[in-house]
Amino acid sequence: GAGVSQSPSNKVTEKGKDVELRCDPISGHTALYWYRQRLGQGLEFLIYFQGNSAPDKSGLPSDRFSAERTGESVSTLTIQRTQQEDSAVYLCASSFSRSSGNTIYFGEGSWLTVV
Amino acid sequence: TQLLEQSxxxxxxxxxxxxxxxxxxxxxxxxxxxxRQEPGEGPVLLVTVVTGGEVKKLKRLTFQFGDARKDSSLHITAAQPGDTGLYLCAGQAGGTSYGKLTFGQGTILTVHP
Structure with missing residues (x-):
């Protein structure tokens, strides 16, 4: 596709259940990012993948959060035993490389509501 | 931890x-x-400033990066209702931290006709 694709666009889940959010980056983009955005606020960095390098997981808020990326393609963000404070928009972004001249493109996000 | 205060x-x-x-x-x-972010969409990049003291203009929008590269401003001249949205600044540390953007809290702008 032309842009960063995320699914599902909306997810309502019960507290304690696990959820998986998927991101399909722009073809050819080696860098992939996950951010979290609470309502009306700025974005919170979660994790960053760059090619075959070890991911930067320093933003993951707890061990209930994990993410994987297969090569330079799809990434999955998993939240285990969801809590109400996990409710937010989870945004994925990609860029051509980690070079400073490359624009980061965001997807439309996955709205997660934990009830 | 790097923080960006947006106001x-x-x-x-x-x-x-x-x-x-x-x-x-x-x-x-x-x-x-x-x-700039519209409801239900992801943020869309308006501009990147790199050099201390740099000024960039995008039609009615003027962006400035502070001399010490610690602050920035966005000035909109003659605002239009179409400018309504959430505006976010984000800093990039560079080096091994590249890619980990630090975002400000955002400014919700409403322009009334």
Whole structure:
């Protein structure tokens, strides 16, 4: 596709259940990012993948959060035993490389509501 | 931990007025970006500033990066209702931290016709 694709666009889940959010980056983009955005606020960095390098997981808020990326393609963000404070928009972004001249493109996000 | 303080958080103005949004930090950034976000969509990059003291213009929008690369401002001249949205600044530390953008809290701008 032309842009960063995320699914599902909306997810309502019960507290304690696990959820998986998927991101399909722009073809050819080696860098992939996950951010979290609470309502009306700025974005919170979660994790960053760059090619075959070890991911930067320093933003993951707890061990209930994990993410994987297969090569330079799809990434999955998993939240285990969801809590109400996990409710937010989870945004994925990609860029051509980690070079400073490359624009980061965001997807439309996955709205997660934990009830 | 790098922090970006963005102000004001809310701005409600009439069409034709001018406005400025500020982004301040005690940390130095290798670059600073401004994004605009519409409801239900992801942020869209407006501009990247890299050099201390740099000024970039995008039609009625003027972006400035502070000399010390710790702060930035976005000035909109003669605001239009179409400028309504959430404006976000984001700093990039560079080096091994590249890619980990630090975002400000955002400014919700409403321009009334």
């Amino acid at each position: 004001p958080q809310f701005l409600s103005i009439q069409e034709g007025e001018n406005l400025t949004v500020y982004c301040n930090s005690s940390s130095v950034f290798s670059s600073l970006q401004w994004y």
